[in-house]
Amino acid sequence: EVQLVETGGGLTQPGRSLRLSCEASGFTVSSNFMTWVRQAPGKGLEWVSVIHYGESTDYADSVKGRFTISRDRSKNTLYLQMNSLRAEDTAVYYCATCSEGYMGLWGKGTTVTVSS
Amino acid sequence: EIVMTQSPATLSVSPGERATLSCRASQSVSSSVAWYQQKPGQAPRLLIYRASTRATGVPARFSGSGSGTEFTLTISSLRSEDFALYYCHHYDNWPPGWTFGQGTKVEIK
Numbered sequence: 001e002v003q004l005v006e007t008g009g010g011l012t013q014p015g016r017s018l019r020l021s022c023e024a025s026g027f028t029v030s031s032n033f034m035t036w037v038r039q040a041p042g043k044g045l046e047w048v049s050v051i052h053y054g055e056s057t058d059y060a061d062s063v064k065g066r067f068t069i070s071r072d073r074s075k076n077t078l079y080l081q082m083n084s085l086r087a088e089d090t091a092v093y094y095c096a097t098c099s100e101g102y103m104g105l106w107g108k109g110t111t112v113t114v115s116s
Numbered sequence: 117e118i119v120m121t122q123s124p125a126t127l128s129v130s131p132g133e134r135a136t137l138s139c140r141a142s143q144s145v146s147s148s149v150a151w152y153q154q155k156p157g158q159a160p161r162l163l164i165y166r167a168s169t170r171a172t173g174v175p176a177r178f179s180g181s182g183s184g185t186e187f188t189l190t191i192s193s194l195r196s197e198d199f200a201l202y203y204c205h206h207y208d209n210w211p212p213g214w215t216f217g218q219g220t221k222v223e224i225k
């Protein structure tokens with residue numbers, strides 16, 4: 001079955017770090033553009049980051065310099081390293097494939113709460 | 117940054133009726149627009165890409181149209197499972213500053 005499963009969310013304090021993982025089944029993460037999208041409680045969707053075929057990366061201005069997207073071919077897993085977390089980073093984080101730019105396959109999401 | 121503006125914010129429709137959702141881009145995005153459906157507690161689901169191409173498994177009652185700055189998602193005859201939130205999304209520029217519309221909630225009238 002083709003699917004994405006996110007893990008790694010939780011409750012953390014402002015200024016701390018978290019690493020989200022997104023394990024793929026049924027396809028190869030390294031053969032796809034992969035992206036992270038987040039959704040704050042009761043709010044709409046916000047694109048966060050993308051990793052291209054050639055391992056180049058891009059970020060939304062709101063997370064640039066704090067978040068890092070990467071992938072491990074051997075584990076077929078996408079990651080999002082989140083440093084210097086802020087209250088406004090509280091959201092459900094989804095990973096997704098993004099061929100051409102549209103998000104075709106989504107995971108179920110993992111919840112990140114940043115609060116003191 | 118390209119702003120995607122959806123209207124209306126809420127659409128009240130009776131089952132069996134047609135629903136028309138609009139999305140306007142602040143500048144031309146060619147046909148690089150996708151539509152997603154999201155139900156409470158679930159991840160978004162891709163419905164339409166390239167403005168008018170239905171994703172695999174999406175029923176034919178869903179259709180997309182438009183180019184440039186004006187886009188429309190039409191649900192021809194609403195079924196109970198179609199009451200949900202719908203988002204448009206542009207992916208025209210690269211490197212991306214991709215943005216989503218704020219969403220349209222389709223509710224039962």
